[in-house]
Amino acid sequence: MTEAILLVGGKGTRLRPLTVHTPKPMVPAAGVPFLTHQLARARAAGVEHIVMATSYLAEVFEPHFGDGSSMGLHLEYVTEDEPLGTGGAIRNVAPRLTSAPGEPVLIFNGDILTGLDIPALVATHREAGADVSLHLTRVEDPRAFGLVPTDPDGRVTAFLEKPQTPEEIVTDQVNAGAYVFNREVIDTIPAGRPVSVERETFPGLLAAGAHLQGMVDSTYWLDLGTPQAFVRGSADLVLGRAPSPAVPGRCGERLVLESATVAPDAKLSGGTVVGARARVGAGASIEGSTVLAGAVIEEGARVQDSLIGAGARIGARTVLHGAVIGDGADIGTDNELRDGVRVWCDAHIPDGAVRFSSDQ
Ligand code: GDD
Numbered sequence: 279m280t281e282a283i284l285l286v287g288g289k290g291t292r293l294r295p296l297t298v299h300t301p302k303p304m305v306p307a308a309g310v311p312f313l314t315h316q317l318a319r320a321r322a323a324g325v326e327h328i329v330m331a332t333s334y335l336a337e338v339f340e341p342h343f344g345d346g347s348s349m350g351l352h353l354e355y356v357t358e359d360e361p362l363g364t365g366g367a368i369r370n371v372a373p374r375l376t377s378a379p380g381e382p383v384l385i386f387n388g389d390i391l392t393g394l395d396i397p398a399l400v401a402t403h404r405e406a407g408a409d410v411s412l413h414l415t416r417v418e419d420p421r422a423f424g425l426v427p428t429d430p431d432g433r434v435t436a437f438l439e440k441p442q443t444p445e446e447i448v449t450d451q452v453n454a455g456a457y458v459f460n461r462e463v464i465d466t467i468p469a470g471r472p473v474s475v476e477r478e479t480f481p482g483l484l485a486a487g488a489h490l491q492g493m494v495d496s497t498y499w500l501d502l503g504t505p506q507a508f509v510r511g512s513a514d515l516v517l518g519r520a521p522s523p524a525v526p527g528r529c530g531e532r533l534v535l536e537s538a539t540v541a542p543d544a545k546l547s548g549g550t551v552v553g554a555r556a557r558v559g560a561g562a563s564i565e566g567s568t569v570l571a572g573a574v575i576e577e578g579a580r581v582q583d584s585l586i587g588a589g590a591r592i593g594a595r596t597v598l599h600g601a602v603i604g605d606g607a608d609i610g611t612d613n614e615l616r617d618g619v620r621v622w623c624d625a626h627i628p629d630g631a632v633r634f635s636s637d638q
C-alpha cells in the first residue's frame with residue numbers, strides 16, 4: 279500500500295470562530311499545522327502518494343505543503359466545487375489514483391489524531407481478504423460517531439452512523455475514521471453527486487454482501503472536533519502520548535518554539551505549546567494549553583487546558599480554565615474565564631470584567 283486519500287473538506291469547521299481565516303487542519307498542534315502529523319504518520323507507514331480531497335479554503339494547503347517533496351511525499355490536491363460528502367470526495371479523486379485493482383488504498387478523515395498501526399490495518403485487510411477494512415475504537419458515548427458491530431471474526435455486520443435511540447446502541451465500537459479500500463471498490467461509489475461513505479456506501483456494500491473487516495485497536499485516538507479536544511490533542515503530542523514523527527524537538531512537559539520569549543520563572547507544564555513569537559510574562563503558569571503565534575500571556579496569568587489564539591493578549595493575573603480565546607482577542611487584567619467559554623476573534627474584555635468566583 280503506497281497510496282492514500284486524506285479527507286479535509288466538508289461544511290466547515292467547528293473551530294471556525296477561533297480561526298476565521300485558517301481552517302482547522304492548518305491550526306498548529308504541537309507547533310506544526312495539524313495535518314502535518316497525519317501526513318508524517320502515513321509517510322512513516324510507507325505511503326508515498328497522498329491525494330487531499332478538499333472543499334473549502336483549499337488554497338491554504340497547497341502554499342504550505344506544496345508538492346509534498348519536503349516530507350518525502352507526492353501530494354496532490356482536489357477541490358470540490360460543492361462539498362461532495364465523504365464518499366463523494368473519495369470517488370471524486372479516483373482519477374488521481376495509480377493503484378491497480380486489488381491493491382489497497384488508505385483513506386483517512388482529516389480531523390483525527392491517532393497512534394493507529396497503519397501497517398497492521400493493511401495486514402488485517404489482506405489476511406481477511408476484505409473489500410474494505412476499518413479501524414475501530416471503543417468510546418463511552420458512541421452517539422457522535424459511526425457505530426460498527428462485528429462478528430467474532432471481526433467481520434462488520436452493520437454500520438449505523440450517529441445512532442440516536444438506545445436500541446441502536448448495540449456496541450461501543452465506533453468508526454475511527456481510517457479505512458483501507460480495495461482500489462476497485464472506490465469506483466462503485468456514484469460519481470458527480472454528494473455521497474456519505476458512512477450513511478450510503480458502507481450500508482450499501484454490506485447489503486450487497488461485500489466483506490467489510492473491522493480492526494479494533496485501543497491505541498491513542500482522539501477526534502479533534504472541538505477546540506477542547508484540539509487542545510488535548512496538541513498537549514498529548516507534546517507529552518508523547520500521541521505518537522507523531524512531526525513533533526518538532528523532543529517530547530516533554532512543554533514545547534517552546536524558538537522565536538518565543540518565556541520569562542525564566544514562568545511555569546509551563548502538561549504539554550503546553552508556546553508558538554512562534556509568543557511571549558509569556560514573569561510568574562505566569564500555563565498547563566496543558568496551546569498558545570498560538572504572537573500571543574501574549576502577561577505576568578501572573580494562570581492558564582489551564584485552554585487555547586489562546588494567534589496574537590491574542592491575556593492580561594496580568596487573569597485566570598483561564600478550559601477557555602478558547604479567538605485570534606487577536608484582548609483579555610484585560612484580573613479576569614476569570616472558565617469551562618466552555620469562547621471569546622470571539624478580536625473581542626475585547628476590559629480589566630476585571632468577568633469573574634466566576636465570589637468577590638473578595
Ligand atoms: N473533501 C471532503 N468533502 N471532505 C469531507 C466532506 C466533503 O464534503 N465532508 C466531510 N469531510 C471530511 C471532514 O473534513 C473530516 O476530515 C472527515 O471527512 C469526516 O467528516 P466529519 O464531518 O468530521 O464527520 P464526523 O466527525 O461527524 O464523523 C466521522 O468521523 C467519526 C470519527 O471521528 C464519521 O466518519 C464517523 O463514522 C466516525 O465515527
Ligand code: MG
Nearest residue numbers: 387389501503
Ligand atoms: Mg470529525
